[in-house]
Amino acid sequence: MKQCWAEASEQRPTFDEIFNQFKTFNKGKKTNIIDSMLRMLEQYSSNLEDLIRERTEELEIEKQKTEKLLTQMLPLSVAESLKKGCTVEPEGFDLVTLYFSDIVGFTTISAMSEPIEVVDLLNDLYTLFDAIIGSHDVYKVG
Structure with missing residues (x-):
């Protein structure tokens, strides 16, 4: 692509040279440029989807670890309130007070x-x- 943008026309590849380069990319198979570009875009899209899926799974695992730790450290009602972004109101009991x-x-x-x-x-x-x-x-x- 960069060669095609050269200012001097003699430095730019001919269409035959471009077709030959695409043939080497496609391992000698006869395809047109649009098919090749679409195939490359599909491959890129597929790779990107796989990467996003992988990262989403990693994020979900870390989220589960965090939630497990939170519920081990705090009462469930307090943990749920904190996960929702709510403030936890102090509670008083006749015989006990919990202080966080x-x-x-x-x-x-x-x-x-x-x-x-x-x-x-x-x-x-x-x-x-x-x-x-x-x-x-x-x-x-x-």
Whole structure:
């Protein structure tokens, strides 16, 4: 194609040369240019569909892993609300209160820190939290 665009006409291939090049692409079979182009487009489309299908399957597997982890960590009703993008309203019970917390900026902090620094940060944070809990009549379940 690039040769066909050459400014100097003597540098452009003749139609016979183009047909011969297409014959080599088609391994000597006699086909016309349009058939060859359509066949190449169909092959490209098929390859693209296969790639999209493959990536969609990979995405679905990762989504299932994420949902499984979420439901293992949180009560089902809380997990479902979070998946829908809803806020989870605190609930109170006469004998128990559940407390869920979020560390603002944790993703950014984690990305900019070494793994051991993240572990130390969480350890220090929850040690302080445990000390505060210890001064009240509460019991923490990990």
